[in-house]
Amino acid sequence: MIKIDSQRLLNVRDYYYKEIYSTVSTCFHAATLGINPFTGKNLRTWFVTRTTGNLNxxxxxxxxxxxxxxxxxxxPEIEYYLLTCKFLHFSFExxxxxxxxxxKADRISIRxxxxxxxxxxxLNKHTNAPDHRSFLSSNKNYSQFVHDVKADMDQLNALIAQIIDYSNISRGLRHELLHRIGIEVCPYCNRQYITSYKDGTAKKTTADLDHFYPxxxxxxxxxxxxNFVPSCQICNSxxxxxKGSEILYPYESGFDRDTYFDVALTPSSNSDSLIGGNxxxxIKLHQTHTGSRADQLEGSIRLFQLQEVYQSHKEYVRELLYKQYVYKDAYKKDLTAxxxxxxxxxxxxxxxxYGHALQEDKLGNSPLSKLAFDIITRS
Structure with missing residues (x-):
């Protein structure tokens, strides 16, 4: 929902590499890397220099x-890896x-x-394989096609895991990273604080280090x-x-003004509903964009169930509407003075x-700031 300033990652790059390098280097030297099933080449070529054969x-x-x-x-070949992973990850949605x-014709078109x-x-290695000539024609054939692609990816990932695996990062380093990145509110929902604290001498946080790509x-x-996004445990866990939903990548973009909160009247609403009387x-989320960004916006709303969970903040919205009404009406002159x-x-x-500065570039500093900004500035 809220864009994260990528400068936060630049600030911790050197620290993180220094802390994780020794572990990954040790894993590399212990690895017995084999053949990449998609290319027939030894995966080792990714990780070594051409001249010396040592760790690159x-x-x-x-x-x-x-x-x-x-x-x-x-x-550049890693782009093929990422595209193939995305093919598998987003296949359900x-x-x-x-x-x-x-x-049947529509099913074939969708596939x-x-x-x-x-x-x-x-991916084309499988689409061009003799066994998959009719892979689009039926659920059975297509499922077999996806299964075979996944089998190759599982084999490749097992090789990669000898060197690169999340288990190689200690709990202490995860908390230290969260602490240093310094995100104070979950960027996915903008509802939960991310709190850093000390347990004795150890730094800890109330957040998870989410993998944007699983x-x-x-x-x-x-x-x-x-690929690390600090997030609250509710959003992450x-x-x-x-889940294979295509969502916004927080280091590139947030909802901005393409998606905004508004008050939606119901059959039981009355005039007081618009001025904070009840x-x-x-609470309605409107999405105004089209194209690929629209898919990511809608995916974010759906995955984190934002339309549903924000209904619990009606009392907060009522207070905002009331304060806005009062300021614009009876007490404006006195308050202005x-x-x-x-x-x-x-x-x-x-x-x-309102308890918020209503600055678009600081919506990630406090919970519900996006909600407050939209309700106040659009009313």
Missing amino acids: ESFLKILLTGTFDEIIAEI QVDAKLPGKK RAHVHKYSNPW NSIFKLLSLSLY RFKLA TLFN LFDNMQLTEQEIQLFL
Whole structure:
């Protein structure tokens, strides 16, 4: 929901690499890497230099602390890995969930569109295989096709896990990372505080270090800093898990003004519902964008059940509406005089009235700030 400033990750890059390098290096030297089933080449070529055959520390640093684009730029073939993982991860939402009740021609079109979306040489190895000539024609054939792709990916991920695996990061390092990244409110829901505290000398937090791309499928990214999203336990452990929903990537974008909260009247609403006199209304999330971003916006709303969980904040919205009504009406003159005497800025006035400064670039600083911003600025 709320965009995270990626500068936070830049600030911890060197620290994280220094802390994790020794463990990963030890795993590399103990690994017995085998053949990548998609290419027929030894996976070792990703991790060693061509000249010496030693661990390629430049690639390792980018893999652990670089952006996804930087990783692909270092080894372009990794884009095929990511596309194939996405094909598997999003297969239910983009294919299986759309098939019931469809005619055969429509089913074939849905499957074909999904395969085309993630088409790459690795996936094409299976689409061009003699055994899969009719893989789009039926559920049985398509399921076998997906099964065979997954079997190759499972084999490849087992090789990768010898070097890159989330179990290699200690609990202490996870909490230290969360503490250093410094996110104070869950970016997925904007409802729960992320609190850092000390238990004796150990730093701890109330958050999880979520894998944006699930560790179970995207094994190569299981230790990648840019795949870590600090989140509340409810969003990570109850809603997100490893479900195949296409959602916003918080280090690139948030809801912004493409999605906004509003008060939706119901048959039981009355005039007081609009000025904070009661809670006889619903809280509605509106999504105004189209295209691929629309899919990510809708996926985020659906995955984290934001439409449903925000209904528990009706009393909070009622208070905002009431404060806004009072400020605009009877007490505006007196309050304006008070604010002038106190020499408050516009942001300080908003903070005084509503508990939020209502600044778009600071919506991640306190819970429910996006809700407050939309209700106040759009009413």
